Amino acid sequence: MDKRHFLGAALLTGAAPAFASRPQAQPAGPTLLTITGAITRSNRGALDPALDQMMAKQKLAFDRAHALDFAALAALPARTIRPTLEYDGKPHTLRGPLLADVLAQAGAKPRDGAKVVMRAVDGYAAVLEMRQLRAWNFIVATHLDGKPIPLGGLGPLWAVYDADRVPEMAALPVAQRFGACPWALYHLVVMG
Secondary structure (H helix, E strand, C coil), rough: CCCHHHHHHHCCCCCCCHHHHHCCCCCCCCCCCCEEECCCCEEEEECCCCCHHHHHHCCCCCCCEEEEEEHHHHCCEEEEEEEEEECCCCCCCCCCHHHHHHHHHHHHHCCCCCCHHHHHHHCEEEEHHHHHHHCCCCCCCCCEEEEEECCCEEECEEEECCCCCCHHCCCCCHHCCCCCCCCCCEEEEECC
């Protein structure tokens, strides 16, 4: 049987060829952000307790995930915000894609009431409903004051919003505005 007949027969019988279900290609650069949970696109397999040490120690578990490197994040349309930061009390320029657009890369389509867990490398996690992430225009910041955010500082990724532009948060002291903003973000879980 030649290749055309095999493919035609496979499609007619409902047996899709093996290449039709392959996951997307893994990032070319080091993975900075892993998305799990209610996703429809994956480009990596299950958590490997031997090689995914930090995730395993933080008790994560998943069968598949979508991994993004810096280039994939930088390729998304970026937003710029200018919040006053709690660390020095000064306004700073932060730039990066909307968190909702990042989730869409993994095929996530969370409804407004769905929860998203945002986890930092130190294990800190914030949980917000998607409606709040959208309303507050959360971004995954990749740049601070025009420069990539370094590891060891607040990056390389930071889930953050412009608290100065959200009335109920702007009314709070600056030190109380960013509890839902994990810096050194590395993992997102879409729940429902």
